[in-house]
Amino acid sequence: MSGDGREGGRRDDEVRGARRIPGPRGAVDDLDLETVERPVLPPPGGSAPDESVPEQGVPEEDEAAAPEPDEPYEPEEPEDPEEPEDPEEPEEPDRPEEPDEAGPVPEPPHAVTAAATASAPVLSHRVLKALLGAWALSACSAEETAAVEDHLTACAPCADEALRLRDAVGLLHTDGSLDLDPALRTRVLDGCLGRRPARVPIPEWATAYDAETARLDALLRDIGDSDWHAPVRLQWFEDERAVTRRTTVAGVIGHLMAVDGLVSAALGLDDPLAGTGTGAAAGTGALGTAEVNAGAEVPLSPTRRTETYWAATYPPATRAVREPWRALTHELIRTASLAGPNVAERSVSYGEFALPLQDALLDRAFECWVHGTDIAEAVDYPYKPPSAAHLHRMIDLAARMLPAALAGRRGAGLAGPARELVAPGAPGRSVHLEVEGHGGGDWYIALDSPAAVGSPDRAVAQVALDGVEFCQLVAGHISPVEAAAGQEGDREAIRDVLFASASLSRL
Numbered sequence: 001m002s003g004d005g006r007e008g009g010r011r012d013d014e015v016r017g018a019r020r021i022p023g024p025r026g027a028v029d030d031l032d033l034e035t036v037e038r039p040v041l042p043p044p045g046g047s048a049p050d051e052s053v054p055e056q057g058v059p060e061e062d063e064a065a066a067p068e069p070d071e072p073y074e075p076e077e078p079e080d081p082e083e084p085e086d087p088e089e090p091e092e093p094d095r096p097e098e099p100d101e102a103g104p105v106p107e108p109p110h111a112v113t114a115a116a117t118a119s120a121p122v123l124s125h126r127v128l129k130a131l132l133g134a135w136a137l138s139a140c141s142a143e144e145t146a147a148v149e150d151h152l153t154a155c156a157p158c159a160d161e162a163l164r165l166r167d168a169v170g171l172l173h174t175d176g177s178l179d180l181d182p183a184l185r186t187r188v189l190d191g192c193l194g195r196r197p198a199r200v201p202i203p204e205w206a207t208a209y210d211a212e213t214a215r216l217d218a219l220l221r222d223i224g225d226s227d228w229h230a231p232v233r234l235q236w237f238e239d240e241r242a243v244t245r246r247t248t249v250a251g252v253i254g255h256l257m258a259v260d261g262l263v264s265a266a267l268g269l270d271d272p273l274a275g276t277g278t279g280a281a282a283g284t285g286a287l288g289t290a291e292v293n294a295g296a297e298v299p300l301s302p303t304r305r306t307e308t309y310w311a312a313t314y315p316p317a318t319r320a321v322r323e324p325w326r327a328l329t330h331e332l333i334r335t336a337s338l339a340g341p342n343v344a345e346r347s348v349s350y351g352e353f354a355l356p357l358q359d360a361l362l363d364r365a366f367e368c369w370v371h372g373t374d375i376a377e378a379v380d381y382p383y384k385p386p387s388a389a390h391l392h393r394m395i396d397l398a399a400r401m402l403p404a405a406l407a408g409r410r411g412a413g414l415a416g417p418a419r420e421l422v423a424p425g426a427p428g429r430s431v432h433l434e435v436e437g438h439g440g441g442d443w444y445i446a447l448d449s450p451a452a453v454g455s456p457d458r459a460v461a462q463v464a465l466d467g468v469e470f471c472q473l474v475a476g477h478i479s480p481v482e483a484a485a486g487q488e489g490d491r492e493a494i495r496d497v498l499f500a501s502a503s504l505s506r507l
Helices: 109-119 125-130 132-136 142-152 156-171 184-195 204-222 249-266 289-294 302-312 319-338 341-345 357-379 388-411 467-474 491-503
Strands: 231-238 241-248 347-349 354-356 427-436 441-446 453-466 486-489
Touching: 125 132, 125 142, 125 156, 132 142, 132 156, 142 156, 184 204, 204 319, 204 357, 204 388, 231 249, 231 357, 241 249, 249 302, 249 319, 249 347, 249 357, 319 357, 341 357, 347 357, 354 357, 357 388, 357 467, 388 441, 388 467, 388 491, 427 467, 427 491, 441 453, 453 467, 453 491, 467 491, 486 491
Parallel strands: 427 453
Antiparallel strands: 231 241, 347 354, 427 441, 453 486
């Protein structure tokens, strides 16, 4: 091949009459433009002579020719009409003309189709059906995807299965939280009990305690061993100010078990603090076995019981405290369910006050939720409020305890004096407590006497709070000054009610 890219070795007379195309052109950098002969341009407005445009066509295979390597390239001379053409190389006028530039000749369309067909996998029905799951997840290769989709157009059963799998994949890409709904357990139990009622049903007044202990136990099962030593800050309202105490997750569960012992003693069960050893041998002291099991007239207060338990558990409690606490909660619910309807009014003493058993278990449910929230904040665990029905009952219990709390604060000089004393059961001056949102409602709090009845006709003020916010106030987690969302009427009466609500809190 010569330097200009044209084949040599053939004379012009050997290929005269054959249609020719120029050979591949060299790169611009390889050409000496000064030695290349420039074509003569036609005058303006004129047309180029016929010989200046060489005749082009598609040459026969292996018949392309070019001038000698040592001869300069010139336009092709016109053919001599007197010289006969080569009979072995006839012209092919039917072939279309192609551009001047040489390049690879594209393959005909049928060649591409054949190659694609040859590369596509041929899969059986069984294999294609097994690929439906991967296809729904977009995990197939391009060839497998094409084969599966071609198969789905002809196979109705596989098409139905593919639609179901695609719908299932859509459920895997949800933006919602993966945490279980706190009300799921209640719905499942309601559905089960609707089909087959329990032989011994749980009393309605004990369902809140059952639900909250179960929710707290679910939290405790999910946390790790190290989380049981996570610091927890307990907070309540005392002496007109916020009080805090630091403990651990295990210490909080021990506190709940110690106070639950007041309910177990009222039901005739063993007190969980009887085995701590403090004063047990002599039958005297803060936790004397004889004193606790015999049910003394003035039981220990929740605060003293908790302090005694913490002092007796050294080294500090670990996750081993969960099992005895959970066993005690189950035993309380089982005993209350089997004791009959009259047990609801049995008195449970808290030392400075007493509650009926049904209200005591509601109080224990409230404390499980409050301390469950404390633990959840310490270990960064999602924890929602109770169901609306249970939260409404907790708010109702606090509202019913407020008149007695007001009277106690008035006796201690912490509340305003009574202005209108009325006969027991008669309507007296009241504050309209409007609790909004989750578990909300309307309550009328008697101001001047615990024996009076709150009445909308005697309301002298109104205060509005959110349901969860009111419970945080009762638990001592927020200040009375910051709790009220809306106030109207007698400011002194509103202040007395808010501070009395905070005074219900305790360790």
